[in-house]
Amino acid sequence: MSDEFCSCDVVHENVIEMVRKKMPQEEKLYDLAELFKVFGDTTRVKIISALFEAEMCVCDIAELLHMTPSSISHQLRVLRQARLVKHRKEGKVVFYSLDDEHIKNIFNQGLEHILEPRGFEYAIS
Amino acid sequence: MSDEFCSCDVVHENVIEMVRKKMPQEEKLYDLAELFKVFGDTTRVKIISALFEAEMCVCDIAELLHMTPSSISHQLRVLRQARLVKHRKEGKVVFYSLDDEHIKNIFNQGLEHILEPRGFEYAIS
DNA sequence: TGCGCATATGAACAATTGCTCATATATTAA
DNA sequence: TTAATATATGAGCAATTGTTCATATGCGCA
Numbered sequence: 001m002s003d004e005f006c007s008c009d010v011v012h013e014n015v016i017e018m019v020r021k022k023m024p025q026e027e028k029l030y031d032l033a034e035l036f037k038v039f040g041d042t043t044r045v046k047i048i049s050a051l052f053e054a055e056m057c058v059c060d061i062a063e064l065l066h067m068t069p070s071s072i073s074h075q076l077r078v079l080r081q082a083r084l085v086k087h088r089k090e091g092k093v094v095f096y097s098l099d100d101e102h103i104k105n106i107f108n109q110g111l112e113h114i115l116e117p118r119g120f121e122y123a124i125s
Numbered sequence: 126m127s128d129e130f131c132s133c134d135v136v137h138e139n140v141i142e143m144v145r146k147k148m149p150q151e152e153k154l155y156d157l158a159e160l161f162k163v164f165g166d167t168t169r170v171k172i173i174s175a176l177f178e179a180e181m182c183v184c185d186i187a188e189l190l191h192m193t194p195s196s197i198s199h200q201l202r203v204l205r206q207a208r209l210v211k212h213r214k215e216g217k218v219v220f221y222s223l224d225d226e227h228i229k230n231i232f233n234q235g236l237e238h239i240l241e242p243r244g245f246e247y248a249i250s
Numbered sequence: 251t252g253c254g255c256a257t258a259t260g261a262a263c264a265a266t267t268g269c270t271c272a273t274a275t276a277t278t279a280a
Numbered sequence: 281t282t283a284a285t286a287t288a289t290g291a292g293c294a295a296t297t298g299t300t301c302a303t304a305t306g307c308g309c310a
Contacts (some may be wrong), residue, residue, distance in 0.1 A: 008183075008184030008194065008255075008256065008257095009187050009255075009256090010217075010218055010255085010256075010272075011152060011184050011185055012181070012182070012185050013131065015179050015181060015185060016181075016185055016188055016227040017190045018178065018256095018279095019175050019179055019181070019189060019247065020189060021179045022177075023171075023174050023175060023178065024174060024236070024247070026171075026241060028148075028236065029167065029171050029174055029216075029241075030152075030167050030170075031171050031239045032164075032170050032232070032235050032236060033164070033166055033169070033237055035164075035168040035205055035235050035238060035239060036161050036162075036164035036235060037162075037165035037178075038165075039157075039158070039160075039161035039164075039165070039173070040161040040162035040163075040165035041158055041177040041267085042154065042155050042158040043156040043161075043268080043269095044159050045154050045155075046148075046154050047148060049148050050144050050148060050153055053143065053144040053147045053148065054140050054143065054144050055288080056137070056140060056144070057135065057137070057287090058133075058286070058287060058288090059135060059136050059286070059287090060135030060136055060137050060140060060141055060242050062133070063133075063136050063141055064144060064145060065268090068187060068269085068270075069133065069158055069286075069287070069288095070190060070269085070270075070271080070287085070288085070289090071268075071269055072287095072291080073286095073287060073288055074268075074269080074288085075268080075288080076288095077288075078285095079290085083238075086159045089276095089277090090280065091218075091267075091277060091278070091286090092135075092276070092277050092285060092286045092287075093135055093285095093286065093287085094286075094287060094288095096141070099146075100215075100238060100241075102234045102235070102237050102238040102241075103238075105230070105234045105235045106231050106235060106238075107157070109194070109227045109230045109234065109247050110157050110160050110161060110227070110231060111149070111153065113160060113208075113227040113228075113231075114153060114156045114157055114160060115153075116225075116227075123178040131286095131293085133285080133286065134285070134286090134287075137287085164299075166297085168299095169297080171284095172260090182256080182257090183256070183257060183258090184256070184257085186272095192299090193299085193300075193301095194256075194257070194258095195257085195258085195259090195299085195300075195301080196299055196300075197257095198257055198258055198259080198299075199257095199258085199259080199298075199299080200257095201257095202258075202259085214306095214307090216258045216307060216308065217254095217255060217307050217308070218256065218257085218259075218307095219256075219257065219307075
């Protein structure tokens with residue numbers, strides 16, 4: 001019954017089996033975590049937030065965020081690989097913009113969670 | 126005009142100012158990144174995915190994911206602090222469940238992005 | 251009380267990550 | 281071609297993170 005990983009006696013086997021059958025494939029969940037990892041960095045969140053408002057080149061973003069073009073370029077690479085941004089070349093300048101409608105929804109749901117009123121643990125003061 | 130961070134000549138100041146005004150507060154974006162960071166780990170994504178289906182105790186989750194109760198407990202702590210799960214004690218056993226409706230939306234939007242057909246870079250083969 | 255079990259937590263270590271710096275590539279202009 | 285500029289990329293380093301292991305806490309039962 002129990003494998004090597006859990007020595008507990010109180011294991012609800014029927015629940016575990018039911019859940020195991022319903023859960024998405026392991027690979028999908030891995031990819032999902034990889035996607036959220038991309039959103040899980042302040043610099044990248046700022047870049048995405050900026051691109052909601054306008055298409056921008058690397059230098060614009062660098063100046064906006066008071067960071068070096070190099071670090072911005074590194075992060076844009078990550079965003080590109082996750083297919084969250086697309087780019088358009090105009091001479092030497094590369095303009096970036098958002099590539100996906102899901103992003104806005106994910107972003108806004110996240111903001112709603114952040115802005116939600118806290119539970120009683122703060123109400124007690 | 127240009128500060129110390131970007132030495133580019135082609136900086137679209139008007140765009141930058143417009144975007145700067147529209148962007149959410151720095152603190153909000155920081156918190157948002159922190160939230161997504163919580164989603165950005167395979168173990169935690171699996172736990173969340175499991176709790177979509179049923180309330181479970183620490184040992185159930187450990188057995189389900191073939192991991193130690195200790196590591197699950199550590200991750201549940203992170204999920205608790207982000208207010209993504211809530212817990213309910215029943216004797217020695219602690220049952221965890223999801224604490225928020227936004228989570229499902231964020232999760233599903235993420236899955237939609239993952240499952241989206243790829244762009245031409247794969248079509249060329 | 252004292253034991254056993256479910257969960258929580260702290261320290262430590264390996265692995266990952268984001269930035270900096272140096273350098274490479276690409277495009278325009280002289 | 282050569283120089284200048286915008287962007288990209290690789291190596292290296294400091295900081296962060298997830299797991300393991302040891303130990304602590306909390307609850308039920310004898």
